[in-house]
Amino acid sequence: MKKALMSLTAAAFLMLPVMAQASTWKIDPDHSSVGFKVRHMMVSNVKGTFHKFSGTVKVDENDLAKSSVTATIETASIDTGVGMRDKDLKSDHFLDVAKYPTMTFVSTGVAKSGAEGLKVTGNLTLHGVTRTVVLDVEGPSQEVKDPKGNVRRGASASTKIDRKDFGLTWNKVMEAGGVMVGDEVTISIEVEMVQMAEP
Template identity: 55%
Template sequence: MTTAKFQIDPSHSSANFSIKHMMIAKVHGGFEKISGTLSLDSSDITKSVIEASIETASINTREAQRDAHLKSADFFDVEKYPAITFKSTKVERSGDEELKVTGDLSIHGVTKEVVLEVEGPSAEHTDPWGNTKIAISAKTKIKRKDFGLNWNAALEAGGVLVGDDVAISLDIQFAKQK
């Protein structure tokens, strides 16, 4: 077994989402503070494990009033639930360079199993400072109400202000631990 330990490089990683607004257009946002580890078993990738944490107060949708509302008890309630966490429970190949990573996603005090469609991991590369790096891209969709994020407002013309389906995309770079 050849297991290498990696740490998420937060300055070269992103955790983003999109959700329908007024049932017509997608609003995009992300979280600026992400951390975590990867135990990568190169001899049997299915034995690899990833754990990640996202600071909910680091949400950024490029609109200060919306961000303040998302941080409030109506949505993420960042004082009570300061982190979104993910811990893998199963890794399986789904193609030559694709994986399905199943794990427990915890948001707003609710934990549900999700499956991430992952591209990678990339080959190892050495940066100009001698650090060994790899990267993955991942995506999934969740229903926000499954995680207790229920706030909404009815629209006068019918429908609701905030959609339920959330598309999540991750671009994560890892630094090998020495």
């Protein structure tokens, strides 16, 4: 009996490192960015960013399928560097921030992609419409400790969406042909995360 109990205890200790592989991370907005670009008048790309966002990443190193990502972006924090354009983007022509103050992303699947990448599939809710998108992710990076002892790691992600899929249909046909705003929006995300203490 005593020998069996010792074996069970030893097995429990051996499992601890495996259990510790599941971790929760909080996105650090001060060292992260959410950017986008869209075609303007079919001749150039206009870039912008969202300054206010938050999110949580759960990573299971032993079973990536159990990992998850949730994020919220405040639409009124959009910034393209031009005040009049930002005002128009916040209006009901586009984001309608008064009616839809946030956009959200909730993952539904995580899978390996290549040697060091991931494919994160999830539901993006924008302008009151939810569609499935796939993020191409580079990372996550190796863990490092900052000067305060916090454990950090990072990742880069990108995807492309058609704004019309989310009800963002406003446009203007130019006299010379073509339209004022492109439909395809490229989204680029740089994330730095801080590990949260597990209960």
